[in-house]
Amino acid sequence: DKFRYWEVKRTQTTCSYCGVGCQMNLLSKDNRIVEIEPVNTIPNDGLLCVKGKFAYRFINHTDRLTKPLIKRNGKFVQASWQEAYRLIKEKYSKIMKENGPDAFGGFSSARCTNEENYLFQKFVRTVFKTNNVDHCARLCHASTVAGLANTLGSGAMTNSIEEIDGTDAFMIIGTNTTENHPVIGSKIKRRVKNGAKLIVIDPREIELAKYADVFLKIKPGSNIAVLNGIMNVILKENLHDMDYINERTEGFEEFKRTIEKYKPDLVSKICGIDKNDLIKAARIYAKANKASLYYSMGITQHSSGTNGVMSTSNLQMLTGNVGFESTGINPLRGQNNVQGACDMGALPTDYTGYQKVFIDPVRESMESFWKSNLPSKKGLTLTEMINSAGKGDIKFLYIMGENPMISDPDLKHVKKSLENLDFLLVQDIFLTETAELADLVLPASSFAEKDGTFTNTERRIQRVNKAINPIGQSKADWKIIMEISNLLGYEEYYNSPSEIMDEIALCTPSYSGISYKRLEKESLQWPCVGKEHPGTKYMHKNTMARGKGLFKAIEYEESKELPDEDYPLILTTGRMLYQYHTRTMTGKIEGLNEIAGKSYIEISPKTAKIYNVEDGEKIRVKSRRGFVESFVKITEKVEPGVVFMPFHYADGPANLLTNPVLDPIAKIPELKVSSVLIEKIERK
Ligand code: SF4
Numbered sequence: 001d002k003f004r005y006w007e008v009k010r011t012q013t014t015c016s017y018c019g020v021g022c023q024m025n026l027l028s029k030d031n032r033i034v035e036i037e038p039v040n041t042i043p044n045d046g047l048l049c050v051k052g053k054f055a056y057r058f059i060n061h062t063d064r065l066t067k068p069l070i071k072r073n074g075k076f077v078q079a080s081w082q083e084a085y086r087l088i089k090e091k092y093s094k095i096m097k098e099n100g101p102d103a104f105g106g107f108s109s110a111r112c113t114n115e116e117n118y119l120f121q122k123f124v125r126t127v128f129k130t131n132n133v134d135h136c137a138r139l140c141h142a143s144t145v146a147g148l149a150n151t152l153g154s155g156a157m158t159n160s161i162e163e164i165d166g167t168d169a170f171m172i173i174g175t176n177t178t179e180n181h182p183v184i185g186s187k188i189k190r191r192v193k194n195g196a197k198l199i200v201i202d203p204r205e206i207e208l209a210k211y212a213d214v215f216l217k218i219k220p221g222s223n224i225a226v227l228n229g230i231m232n233v234i235l236k237e238n239l240h241d242m243d244y245i246n247e248r249t250e251g252f253e254e255f256k257r258t259i260e261k262y263k264p265d266l267v268s269k270i271c272g273i274d275k276n277d278l279i280k281a282a283r284i285y286a287k288a289n290k291a292s293l294y295y296s297m298g299i300t301q302h303s304s305g306t307n308g309v310m311s312t313s314n315l316q317m318l319t320g321n322v323g324f325e326s327t328g329i330n331p332l333r334g335q336n337n338v339q340g341a342c343d344m345g346a347l348p349t350d351y352t353g354y355q356k357v358f359i360d361p362v363r364e365s366m367e368s369f370w371k372s373n374l375p376s377k378k379g380l381t382l383t384e385m386i387n388s389a390g391k392g393d394i395k396f397l398y399i400m401g402e403n404p405m406i407s408d409p410d411l412k413h414v415k416k417s418l419e420n421l422d423f424l425l426v427q428d429i430f431l432t433e434t435a436e437l438a439d440l441v442l443p444a445s446s447f448a449e450k451d452g453t454f455t456n457t458e459r460r461i462q463r464v465n466k467a468i469n470p471i472g473q474s475k476a477d478w479k480i481i482m483e484i485s486n487l488l489g490y491e492e493y494y495n496s497p498s499e500i501m502d503e504i505a506l507c508t509p510s511y512s513g514i515s516y517k518r519l520e521k522e523s524l525q526w527p528c529v530g531k532e533h534p535g536t537k538y539m540h541k542n543t544m545a546r547g548k549g550l551f552k553a554i555e556y557e558e559s560k561e562l563p564d565e566d567y568p569l570i571l572t573t574g575r576m577l578y579q580y581h582t583r584t585m586t587g588k589i590e591g592l593n594e595i596a597g598k599s600y601i602e603i604s605p606k607t608a609k610i611y612n613v614e615d616g617e618k619i620r621v622k623s624r625r626g627f628v629e630s631f632v633k634i635t636e637k638v639e640p641g642v643v644f645m646p647f648h649y650a651d652g653p654a655n656l657l658t659n660p661v662l663d664p665i666a667k668i669p670e671l672k673v674s675s676v677l678i679e680k681i682e683r684k
Pocket residue numbers: 015016017018019020021022044047048049050051052053181182183184
């Protein structure tokens with residue numbers, strides 16, 4: 001796009017990629033976004049990563065959905081909004097009459113605004129009359145929400161991005177921060193260069209490992225063992241903070257008995273690391289004045305994900321590092337608004353602000369607020385809804401801005417289940433792999449075309465501002481939900497997302513001080529519990545949200561699928577800098593695709609030799625769920641016996657291979673560990 005700077009309109013908004021929530025200006029001309037500029041404010045201080053700065057051309061891309069699409073005889077045909085709505089009403093009435101509320105479900109979206117997530121869960125509860133509503137947090141941080149709620153009373157990042165500058169020691173475990181939260185990664189690197197200590201724990205040699213005082217390259221799935229080992233050393237050497245433990249926590253004695261078993265010799269064997277490194281890491285970390293732990297899906301995406309989260313909480317309480325500036329437990333949330341989607345109650349057991357649907361007085365108060373009878377039964381999670389669709393129980397599924405056909409484990413099963421639905425309604429900005437399977441596709445507007453708010457990883461509620469008009473006949477998701485709600489008999493009218501936020505503030509204690517008027521002046525971090533309340537920079541000051549912090553005695557358990565003769569390699573999956581999630585947006589950006597446009601598998605030189613495969617060679621990767629083809633990248637980043645694939649790519653979808661086994665508490669799948677075999681593809 002050619003333009004001169006005086007011709008463009010500048011609209012400040014929030015990046016729509018990762019959970020850092022960088023502030024940026026959208027430069028627009030003739031209803032097109034023509035460039036992005038960073039804004040020098042909290043939380044990014046003028047920094048943007050490659051995605052935020054350059055990956056904006058999806059907004060005006062010619063593949064954008066511009067009209068509703070109805071599938072007729074296996075092919076999509078364009079339709080009017082009236083036709084689309086008529087079809088929804090017809091299917092809804094028939095399925096509701098024949099099967100009742102349990103036949104309905106909805107996937108809300110961590111890509112959409114708070115206001116849209118609020119309306120979506122309200123719609124599912126008041127119109128579908130079910131709590132079958134969930135979103136992709138189930139695949140990333142459901143174990144954080146469950147684990148930290150249990151030990152501290154609140155399942156979110158405890159501290160703020162700006163506090164990185166005051167931290168003395170970082171523990172980075174199971175987060176490839178420089179690639180997945182690049183601006184936070186840069187800030188950590190800067191702080192380490194200025195003298196802070198850094199412990200990195202990961203099965204791959206991620207970029208931050210280069211800056212680490214100690215790097216523990218653990219076997220995939222051994223997080224709990226390594227954390228228990230570190231805590232064993234801390235206790236043995238009397239480096240724990242007993243005053244803090246006595247004053248602020250409970251459950252210490254039982255926890256201590258469990259930890260005593262995890263001696264460095266045992267742990268080094270389980271994790272495949274040098275015991276002296278383990279001891280060194282424990283000493284550095286425990287001796288630091290302000291120690292802050294960061295983690296992400298390397299901790300959460302395991303069948304023991306919730307326990308892994310609670311182990312991080314044990315370590316931070318043991319060293320007295322919760323409730324103070326520049327310390328804390330900091331789960332880095334992946335998507336732009338995954339924190340907000342959870343806060344807004346796009347969860348099968350929670351209304352907004354984590355108020356439980358199954359507690360009678362809570363539900364009754366919501367019933368009178370929404371003027372509607374509400375279901376009391378806990379809903380199904382996202383993964384359970386897929387299974388239920390497979391069995392024919394859920395018949396009508398409404399998916400807003402999610403792409404389970406790439407993001408969920410065991411994709412063959414997901415496809416079969418979605419094909420088994422009576423009616424699949426997908427609302428998105430592109431015809432995604434999931435939308436291809438839909439009976440009806442509704443065109444939604446991108447973040448550049450609407451107003452709203454996103455809540456970033458540090459609980460900061462920030463404005464999304466409309467820069468251009470909706471593309472084609474697309475509409476903002478909040479408008480579509482409102483129209484369908486009215487169509488199906490639950491009447492609600494909002495002139496703007498600001499009115500929706502006013503309603504959210506009335507029924508959500510932690511958002512009760514939030515209004516667009518305040519957000520115009522400054523972003524605010526929840527809990528923000530009144531119109532004068534300044535918001536909360538760090539949590540659990542003086543007392544934990546649950547009162548006393550709870551130590552949990554947690555035993556290490558092996559991952560559910562281990563390498564064997566048939567599938568001798570451990571597959572671990574993740575993300576990379578140049579692509580985002582299922583590539584719905586970054587897949588449309590030429591520059592990024594030139595750098596990283598194809599599926600690949602990282603293999604160690606030793607493993608490559610054993611299997612006689614070369615760098616760049618296309619090979620077959622097989623698991624018990626199926627096989628994919630992918631290109632070899634030989635690298636020392638992974639250990640022999642371990643392979644890594646990013647999950648972004650539809651041309652070699654890693655999630656066709658992954659194990660759908662679930663964490664029993666959070667129902668998050670074990671995406672980080674499964675067993676595979678690699679094979680050469682014979683040329684004819
Ligand atoms: Fe956007 Fe995240 Fe990059 Fe910031 S770090 S520009 S929020 S993708």
